[in-house]
Amino acid sequence: MKKIHIWLLAILITFLAAYYQRxxxxxxxxxxxxxxxxxxxxxxxxTSHGGETDAEVIFDLPEEIEGTLSYHKYPTNEPLTDIVMxxxxxxxxxxxxxxxxxxxxxxxVKLSExxxxxxxxxxxxxxxxxxxxxxxxxxxxxxxxxxxxMLFSTFTGILAFRKDSSFKKYGIYTLILLxxxxxxxxxxxxxxxxxxxxxxIPFGWDLTDNKTLIGxxxxxxxxxxxxKKERPIVTIIASILLxxxxxxxxxxxxxxxxxxxxxxxxxxxxxxxxxx
Numbered sequence: 001m002k003k004i005h006i007w008l009l010a011i012l013i014t015f016l017a018a019y020y021q022r023x024x025x026x027x028x029x030x031x032x033x034x035x036x037x038x039x040x041x042x043x044x045x046x047t048s049h050g051g052e053t054d055a056e057v058i059f060d061l062p063e064e065i066e067g068t069l070s071y072h073k074y075p076t077n078e079p080l081t082d083i084v085m086x087x088x089x090x091x092x093x094x095x096x097x098x099x100x101x102x103x104x105x106x107x108x109v110k111l112s113e114x115x116x117x118x119x120x121x122x123x124x125x126x127x128x129x130x131x132x133x134x135x136x137x138x139x140x141x142x143x144x145x146x147x148x149x150m151l152f153s154t155f156t157g158i159l160a161f162r163k164d165s166s167f168k169k170y171g172i173y174t175l176i177l178l179x180x181x182x183x184x185x186x187x188x189x190x191x192x193x194x195x196x197x198x199x200x201i202p203f204g205w206d207l208t209d210n211k212t213l214i215g216x217x218x219x220x221x222x223x224x225x226x227x228k229k230e231r232p233i234v235t236i237i238a239s240i241l242l243x244x245x246x247x248x249x250x251x252x253x254x255x256x257x258x259x260x261x262x263x264x265x266x267x268x269x270x271x272x273x274x275x276x
Contacts, residue, residue: 001162010155017246018147024249031127034111034119036062043119045107045126050193051133055111057098063087064113069094071107074127085109099130101194103257129256131193135147142189145181150246153219154178157239160232168226171235178242182212194255206255211245218242 010223022028025047034041048057057069085094086093096105106127110121152174159167187197190209200209204237222238225231257263 006155006158006162010151010158013154014147014151014246017150017243020247021249027129028050032119032121032208034061036065036113036118045121047126047128048131049096049128050131052098054098055128057085057094057096057107058091058265059085059093059109059111060091061111065092065111065118066113067094067109067111069096069107069109070103070122073099074104074106090148096128100257101132102128102255104129125228132195134189134192138185138188138192142181142185145177145185147173149177149181150242153239153242155240157236157243159240160235163232165230165231168230171219171223171226171238175216175223178212178216178219183216186212190255196255209250211248215242215245 005092029047030045032043034043041059043059043061046055046057059065059067061067068082070080070082071087072080083094085092087093092111094109096107099105104127106125108122108125109119110117110122152170156167156170156174159170186209190199190206191197196203198204198209199206200213218238218241222235225234
């Protein structure tokens, strides 16, 4: 297998992992297909919103369709607030009030045509998380470096499997990309979005930060152990480890605001405490 073929295989694996991670993550918008008068309409529920503005839920539906948007802070037992969705040139719109970074709202909609309810997702509400505005000049390089790190990691792992001695060189490139994208830019993104540079071990249990930490440690070990002697198996393990990490849904168990204390903690911790 020529290196160009290895690159193509690595690109394919990386794109598939990135697509799976994005598609299955809690910040990926949820969609539904409605059939109204024999015509299908796609409605989208946003699950993430950045900046200082309210989050707008917009549906492109026929003018005769009316809607009610209901929401409350999540996870709480607060009573629901109901608002009538407004009709504008952009469609049927309801606004969810802005929340502090990592604050969440749980919401659902009821759509009606006259006196007939045509859609109601109150038994399966949507959760949206608010975050600070992340400057593009930090976000774009972060995404680029993390994608390239995954690509080089996969490429290096294949080289190591084939016992191609150049895997040592590409392992160093992988580690550098991980340090830039995850070790440096990652905390900066976290600071802009949720107010903290690092919420992983030893300061917290944020899954995204801890994934970055594990991936970095794996590749540091792989690079160090290959300095004096070729140990391709260690590089293969580091490559597989990063692939598994990369495939875990992004922002799963991410930062979450405790509405009572005002403290930002991790999602699974907050949800566990809420149960009791």
